Amino acid sequence: MTAECCGYPISIFFIVVNEFCERFSYYGMRAVLVLYFRYFLLWDDDLATSIYHAFVALCYLTPILGAIIADSWLGKFKTIIYLSIVYAIGQVTMAISTIHDITDANRDGTPDNFTFHIALSMLGLILIALGTGGIKPCVAAFGGDQFQEHQSRQLNTFFSVFYLCINAGSLLSTLITPVLRAQECGIHTQQQCYPLAFGVPAVLMVISLVVFIAGSGMYVKTDPEGNIMWSVCKCIGFAIKNRFRHRSSSYPKREHWMDWANEKYDKLLIAQIKMVLKVLFLYIPLPMFWTLFDQKGSRWTLQATTMSGDFVSILISTVNPILILTLVPIMDRLIFPLIQKCGLNFSPLKRMTVGMLFAAMAFVSAALVQIEIDKTLPNFPSSSESQLKVVNTYSTTLNVTISPNEHLLIESFGVQLHTSKHTYSTISCMFVNDFSLIHGEQWCEFSRKFGFGASYTFLIPSTVFSDDCESITEVEDMKPNSVHMALQIPQYFLITTGEVMFSVTGLQFSYSQAPKNMKSVLQAGWLCTNAVGNIIVLIVAELGKLPKQWAEYLLFASLLVAVSIIFSIMAYFYTYIDPAEIEAQVRKEQGLEPEEMEKETLEMEEKDEDQKNEQGVKQTKI
Numbered sequence: 001m002t003a004e005c006c007g008y009p010i011s012i013f014f015i016v017v018n019e020f021c022e023r024f025s026y027y028g029m030r031a032v033l034v035l036y037f038r039y040f041l042l043w044d045d046d047l048a049t050s051i052y053h054a055f056v057a058l059c060y061l062t063p064i065l066g067a068i069i070a071d072s073w074l075g076k077f078k079t080i081i082y083l084s085i086v087y088a089i090g091q092v093t094m095a096i097s098t099i100h101d102i103t104d105a106n107r108d109g110t111p112d113n114f115t116f117h118i119a120l121s122m123l124g125l126i127l128i129a130l131g132t133g134g135i136k137p138c139v140a141a142f143g144g145d146q147f148q149e150h151q152s153r154q155l156n157t158f159f160s161v162f163y164l165c166i167n168a169g170s171l172l173s174t175l176i177t178p179v180l181r182a183q184e185c186g187i188h189t190q191q192q193c194y195p196l197a198f199g200v201p202a203v204l205m206v207i208s209l210v211v212f213i214a215g216s217g218m219y220v221k222t223d224p225e226g227n228i229m230w231s232v233c234k235c236i237g238f239a240i241k242n243r244f245r246h247r248s249s250s251y252p253k254r255e256h257w258m259d260w261a262n263e264k265y266d267k268l269l270i271a272q273i274k275m276v277l278k279v280l281f282l283y284i285p286l287p288m289f290w291t292l293f294d295q296k297g298s299r300w301t302l303q304a305t306t307m308s309g310d311f312v313s314i315l316i317s318t319v320n321p322i323l324i325l326t327l328v329p330i331m332d333r334l335i336f337p338l339i340q341k342c343g344l345n346f347s348p349l350k351r352m353t354v355g356m357l358f359a360a361m362a363f364v365s366a367a368l369v370q371i372e373i374d375k376t377l378p379n380f381p382s383s384s385e386s387q388l389k390v391v392n393t394y395s396t397t398l399n400v401t402i403s404p405n406e407h408l409l410i411e412s413f414g415v416q417l418h419t420s421k422h423t424y425s426t427i428s429c430m431f432v433n434d435f436s437l438i439h440g441e442q443w444c445e446f447s448r449k450f451g452f453g454a455s456y457t458f459l460i461p462s463t464v465f466s467d468d469c470e471s472i473t474e475v476e477d478m479k480p481n482s483v484h485m486a487l488q489i490p491q492y493f494l495i496t497t498g499e500v501m502f503s504v505t506g507l508q509f510s511y512s513q514a515p516k517n518m519k520s521v522l523q524a525g526w527l528c529t530n531a532v533g534n535i536i537v538l539i540v541a542e543l544g545k546l547p548k549q550w551a552e553y554l555l556f557a558s559l560l561v562a563v564s565i566i567f568s569i570m571a572y573f574y575t576y577i578d579p580a581e582i583e584a585q586v587r588k589e590q591g592l593e594p595e596e597m598e599k600e601t602l603e604m605e606e607k608d609e610d611q612k613n614e615q616g617v618k619q620t621k622i
């Protein structure tokens, strides 16, 4: 019997605090990672973005490794501890790799040996990906293991609270670590403080580990049952081979193709594999949701850069966790109970379908915003056009004729300021409020707000300093961004509502439909849908360039609607199961472990019928 508080096992307190600290560590490090690549390692945008995406994809591929280790070898508890140690070492390695003084022998403020910093940071990132991905399927499943049969309502609430902790950690760290980076620190020279920005997440990871270990005495720990993954693969392989051997129509058909493993494998294992395969089959369309969802970090952020509003990047990266923190309680406490009161069965798979439709609507909203933005963007010359700018400083209007077949020779001008030889300069700046021209003791100052996205040309006559600053003419080549970024709020609201319906429910569903010894494996399968979704984004971004961004948004929205229709059909034919009951039935048929079975039957009878309805559970025999 585990210690309880308000109907919840006390041990889950340690698990949710552990998750909060771990997610703080992960998202905090991620918030400054691209900046570190760009401004510390001095990589270009493309390399920085590619390595960043490769790292994120790796983080969602390693869960399968963690699940195999947990379910087959070490058990969830030990796997979480060992991989958290690897994770913390990775974070510390990463933080050390950002100390510029280590290789700054000439003390000029920049590292002298970039290879050292690159090698150390790559090692750190690999360890972090192994750690964060490895523990990810185990922590949620381990949290679920703490609940007993009669606590199914509390179990659902746990998954929501778990998701809240993820987003609280993400929100705080996304706000804090960029501020830490902006501080100055160093031994020989003062530079932007990357060691602090990466060091604080490393400390949080150590705290996360300590909190998890502190709860040791209270956890329900289930032992791994041998190398389950290997047995599963062998059993599936045998069923396929056996089916092929008996392909002639003279052999009687079997109810399920996995029944062709009956000759050699335990009925219980076959029943468990059937449960897992049914859920994995249902996962096939799911990556499409993540394909859209993960574009909020790329396409939508880029969209925001063409809109007006200050502090865009900080606000944008926190909109999602802020909305999650508000929407999860509203959904759990208000919307879902209300739907249930109306007598509607809003089962997990229906919620996930509706979640997908919300994500599709978010992309329609993004397309509408894009159409508004496009109206305000300047027309850039296409690959078959040139653009001429004629600045007429003559005292009267001139006619310009352009001969269509004439070839233009475009000269490039020097771009250095403060030298009299150069006549033309281009400066791109952020937050320009003051702009001064200085010539010896004389100066002209322009003090006003220059809009984001705008481009200005200042025509300076040769007489300016003998005449006066008024003779300078300012031309607005490109208008400032005028579509306000507040217009993005509906799309963020829609995608986050979709996330709550899809992701939180998917997490619960993956746990509830998995046999006891394969819970982490199914969590890993669930996380893999995210990795595949990210890979689709990379492929589509590379291959399918549509001429108009809004058209691409609509294409993604239509694809997700099509996928959600397919998913709803698959979901219609899916029968919710209670894995424990099926396992007990199989054991009964095998005449095994009577005492154990009696206990399970008793527990099942005690189950609250209402709680079953809430989950839309229909008992069935596989």
Ligand SMILES: N[C@@H](CC(=O)O)C(=O)NCC(=O)O
Pocket (backbone or CB within 6 Å): 023, 027, 163, 166, 167, 170, 171, 320, 321, 324, 499
């Ligand atoms: N909403 C995201 C967090 C974020 O993007 O800030 C989320 O909950 N992700 C799930 C996770 O496990 O990190």
